[in-house]
Amino acid sequence: MTVTVLLFASYADALGAASLDVELPRDSTVRDLVSAIRARPGADRLPATPLVAVNLQYAASDRIVLDGDEVALIPPVAGG
Amino acid sequence: MTVTVLLFASYADALGAASLDVELPRDSTVRDLVSAIRARPGADRLPATPLVAVNLQYAASDRIVLDGDEVALIPPVAGG
Amino acid sequence: MTPLATVARTPIDPLALLRRVASPANGAVLLFLGAVRQVNEGRAVTGIDYAAYEQMAASELEAIVAEGASRFGTADVAVEHRLGELAVEEISVAIAVGHPHRDAAYALSRWIIEELKRRVPIWKREHYTDGTREWVDPAGRPSAELVP
Amino acid sequence: MTPLATVARTPIDPLALLRRVASPANGAVLLFLGAVRQVNEGRAVTGIDYAAYEQMAASELEAIVAEGASRFGTADVAVEHRLGELAVEEISVAIAVGHPHRDAAYALSRWIIEELKRRVPIWKREHYTDGTREWVDPAGRPSAELVP
Numbered sequence: 001m002t003v004t005v006l007l008f009a010s011y012a013d014a015l016g017a018a019s020l021d022v023e024l025p026r027d028s029t030v031r032d033l034v035s036a037i038r039a040r041p042g043a044d045r046l047p048a049t050p051l052v053a054v055n056l057q058y059a060a061s062d063r064i065v066l067d068g069d070e071v072a073l074i075p076p077v078a079g080g
Numbered sequence: 081m082t083v084t085v086l087l088f089a090s091y092a093d094a095l096g097a098a099s100l101d102v103e104l105p106r107d108s109t110v111r112d113l114v115s116a117i118r119a120r121p122g123a124d125r126l127p128a129t130p131l132v133a134v135n136l137q138y139a140a141s142d143r144i145v146l147d148g149d150e151v152a153l154i155p156p157v158a159g160g
Numbered sequence: 161m162t163p164l165a166t167v168a169r170t171p172i173d174p175l176a177l178l179r180r181v182a183s184p185a186n187g188a189v190l191l192f193l194g195a196v197r198q199v200n201e202g203r204a205v206t207g208i209d210y211a212a213y214e215q216m217a218a219s220e221l222e223a224i225v226a227e228g229a230s231r232f233g234t235a236d237v238a239v240e241h242r243l244g245e246l247a248v249e250e251i252s253v254a255i256a257v258g259h260p261h262r263d264a265a266y267a268l269s270r271w272i273i274e275e276l277k278r279r280v281p282i283w284k285r286e287h288y289t290d291g292t293r294e295w296v297d298p299a300g301r302p303s304a305e306l307v308p
Numbered sequence: 309m310t311p312l313a314t315v316a317r318t319p320i321d322p323l324a325l326l327r328r329v330a331s332p333a334n335g336a337v338l339l340f341l342g343a344v345r346q347v348n349e350g351r352a353v354t355g356i357d358y359a360a361y362e363q364m365a366a367s368e369l370e371a372i373v374a375e376g377a378s379r380f381g382t383a384d385v386a387v388e389h390r391l392g393e394l395a396v397e398e399i400s401v402a403i404a405v406g407h408p409h410r411d412a413a414y415a416l417s418r419w420i421i422e423e424l425k426r427r428v429p430i431w432k433r434e435h436y437t438d439g440t441r442e443w444v445d446p447a448g449r450p451s452a453e454l455v456p
Contacts, residue, residue, distance in 0.1 A: 009359055009431035010443040051454055053429070056364040058454045072361055072429075074454075078444045079358070079365075079389060079430030080342050080401050080421060089211055089283035090295040131306055133281070136216040138306045152213055152281075154306075158296045159210070159217075159241060159282030160194050160253050160273060174339075175323060184346035184396045190417075191322075191339040197408060198332035248332045260345060266418055269338075273410065 001026060003033065003065055006072035014045035024065060030054065031061040033071065050074070081106060083113065083145055086152035094125035104145065110134065111141040113151065130154070163229045164238040165221040167214060167282075172240050177256035181236035186258035188265040189236075192273055194253040196246050200296075204289040210243045210252060213281040217241070220280045224272060232268040234259045239272060241282060252284075279306055311377045312386040313369040315362060315430075320388050325404035329384035334406035336413040337384075340421055342401040344394050348444075352437040358391045358400060361429040365389070372423045380416040382407045387420060389430060400432075427454055 005020045012018050015037075022036050030052045037043055051074040052059050058074070065071060085100045092098050095117075102116050110132045117123055131154040132139050138154070145151060161180055178191055196208050221239060229237045236258030246252055255272050259265040277298075285295050309328055326339055344356050369387060377385045384406030394400055403420050407413040425446075433443050 006361065008361055008429070009433070010445065013443070053361070053364055056367050058427070058456060060455045072364070074361065074429050075431060075443070076445050077425070077427065077429050078432045078446050079360075079428045080425040086213065088213055088281070089285070090297065093295070133213070133216055136219050138279070138308060140307050152216070154213065154281050155283060155295070156297050157277070157279065157281050158284045158298050159212075159280045160277040174326065178322065178341075182343075182397060186343060187345040187348075189341040189343060191341075192410070192413075193326075193337040193339075194410070195330075195334060195337060197335040200335075249330060262340070262342070262421065265340075266414065270414055 001067045003069065003071055005033070005037065006070070008072070009075045011046060011050070011073050011075045014042045015040060016042055028065050029061060030059050030063045030065060033065055034061070037073070046073070081147045083149065083151055085113070085117065086150070088152070089155045091126060091130065091153050091155045094122045095120060096122055108145050109141065110139050110143045110145060113145055114141070117153070126153070161235060163225040163235055164240075165218065165225040166240040167212060167217045167221060167243060168240060169242070169244045172242055172251045172254045174251065174254050174256075177238040177240060177254050180238040181256045181258035183236050183258055185260055186234075186236060187260050188262035189256065189258045190265045190269045192255040192269050193251050194273070195251050196248050198248045200286060203286070205248065205286050206289055207245060207247045207287045208252070208284045209245045209287070210241075211283045211285070212243050214243070216281050221276065224275045224280070228268050228272050228275070231271070232259065232264050234264070234268070237268070237272070239276070241276070241280070243282070309383060311373040311383055312388075313366065313373040314388040315360060315365045315369060315391060316388060317390070317392045320390055320399045320402045322399065322402050322404075325386040325388060325402050328386040329404045329406035331384055331406055333408055334382075334384060335408050336410035337404065337406045338413045338417045340401075340403040340417050341399050342421070343399050344396050346396045348434060351434070353396065353434050354437055355393060355395050355435045356400070356432045357393045357435070358389075359431050359433070360391050362391070364429050368428045369424065372420060372428070376416055376420050376423070380407065380412050380419070382412070382416070385416070385420070387424070389424070389428070391430070
């Protein structure tokens, strides 16, 4: 399946895009998704285990990514 | 000398006046002043050692009261 | 701007205090408002009148504001206490502080309200729905603390 | 009134938030304002742009406000975070809370700003006088904390 991953702020700058389409086998976890992204050019500027949100909530690395999930990488937040 | 003592809030209510003239010998202290006031009708509703301000500042009980000092009894404060 | 401490009979304008503490150096601004509550310790309140030893209240408030500004390292402090008859929901006291950092802004704001309640000679008389009025005596205040 | 949490591109109106949390039950109202500082960690700043994962920022902020209101026992909470380009001194975030007692008002206000900074997906890029721009990365944030 194809998962679209939203990117923001410094991560969007590092990967040169506001989103990435990532090809993943079924039953892949958040951890697998991050590994796939780490192969992309510029991803070396990301931390080893970036925060991931699935459907607007912070997700654990063993969470299964389902077709249709809204997935995003979350750089260290700096609101306020 | 005659010292005019300002009264406020519950103390003014207790003594039935916004100020009292108190006759004191020279070199009297704040403590002496309080003793003199305690003889007045209604003063039994005051605490044994009410706070006293002299010239707009809280004063210790051994402070000498001078002619011309502005003296006030200060009930427990309740601002805010 | 120079710290401001006022005791006044006119309504408090919180926005004026906020403007007073604004500065490009401040990452944090905090405004505390004390207001007349409808219920205090279980009794229905219709209003409060605030009385003061006005000259001393002004000088104590100025001393608190100056000491707070110096302790916490900012000149952006503005405090106003209202006197007279206040209805429920009216603002009795406003404390505005500006500081580069929020930790200090919260600490300074808190320090000022506690000092104000501890030592500024202001008294309040609550008016109750049954028509009675009573001076509020904050229980257990150790008066000796205030003597030098 | 029901708690309010907003992420918006328009300037924040602090007075509107204050009005929102006013209630005859509240003896204390606290307004926290975060603003753009001219100097941050020694560098001269000309402005900041705030970006967000807008939908998630809104839902995280709503969750914080709801949790804070419930923990501290008041519905009078209103929070607004600004997005887009802000000049020095402009307000980036406003947190208004009303509570019967000041202890809880201070604690709730503080709790909300800390939670907001910990978990709402908003990012800021500082603009410096030399024309450069940099995303602010709050050092040492342990990201694992945010995972359920």
